[in-house]
Amino acid sequence: MLYLIHGSDTDKTREKARELVASLQKKKPEAEVFRLGSDNWNEARFDEFISSQGLFERKFIVFANRLLENKEAKAAVTEKLPAIQQSENIFIFLEGAVDKATLLEIAEAAEKVQVFEKTEKERFNVFSLANALRARDRRGLWVSYQKAVRNGALPEELSGVLFWQIKTLLATGSRNFSPAELETLALNIVRLYHDAHRGLVDFETGLERFVLTV
Numbered sequence: 001m002l003y004l005i006h007g008s009d010t011d012k013t014r015e016k017a018r019e020l021v022a023s024l025q026k027k028k029p030e031a032e033v034f035r036l037g038s039d040n041w042n043e044a045r046f047d048e049f050i051s052s053q054g055l056f057e058r059k060f061i062v063f064a065n066r067l068l069e070n071k072e073a074k075a076a077v078t079e080k081l082p083a084i085q086q087s088e089n090i091f092i093f094l095e096g097a098v099d100k101a102t103l104l105e106i107a108e109a110a111e112k113v114q115v116f117e118k119t120e121k122e123r124f125n126v127f128s129l130a131n132a133l134r135a136r137d138r139r140g141l142w143v144s145y146q147k148a149v150r151n152g153a154l155p156e157e158l159s160g161v162l163f164w165q166i167k168t169l170l171a172t173g174s175r176n177f178s179p180a181e182l183e184t185l186a187l188n189i190v191r192l193y194h195d196a197h198r199g200l201v202d203f204e205t206g207l208e209r210f211v212l213t214v
Contacts, residue, residue, distance in 0.1 A: 001089070001090045002081075002085060002093070002110045003090070003091070003092045003110060003112050003114075004093045004098075004113045004114070005017050005020070006095040007097075007114075007117045007118075008096065010096065012116040013095075013116050017065075017094040021033065021061060024061050025061065031059050031061050032060050033062075035064075036064045036065070037067060038066055038069045038199060039205070039206075041067065046076065046080075049087075049091075050087045060089040062090065063094070064091065064093045066204070068098065069095075069096075069202075069203065070199040073199065081105060085109040093106070118152065129148065129161050129162060133214060134165060134169065134176070138212065141214055145207070155204050156193075159193055162189055162211075163193075170182045192207065192210055
């Protein structure tokens, strides 16, 4: 059984996903809950969740948080949709934006699909991150990052803005960073980008950790 909750209103989608997990746990208190993300994807383990059953309770509850952001996971999940649909276990997918083709595939196999989009976005300039980074204002940078995420900004966009500012500071100089510190920041954000696209880390979580190290 498969449920999909997605959309740009991240607060609402997370709230609905938590409510669904809590409701299922209340109905089946003995069911085990497993959590998966793009940073801990393992296809063999996922296959076990599809076919396995708990010792004292027929069903597992598998909560997948932004799993489709991992390209390898996305390909495997879409291929296994018929098996997920027939599984005795319950799969809950919490996602942000889902491309139309994938959404149509999942909708055909899903028990229920819910979408929550923001109707009115706050005015937010992603370049406020660049300004906070230049000033080495860690708190301001973190606040700006949170606002950007709430407004649906993608990690790729935000990391691009931060990397651009770091390279600018390296070229023009900075009163708040030494050249060595800027080189380290540049190296770390490039490494994060590549690790996230290899599925080694969750991009959003990794980027939040990065801004807290500035």
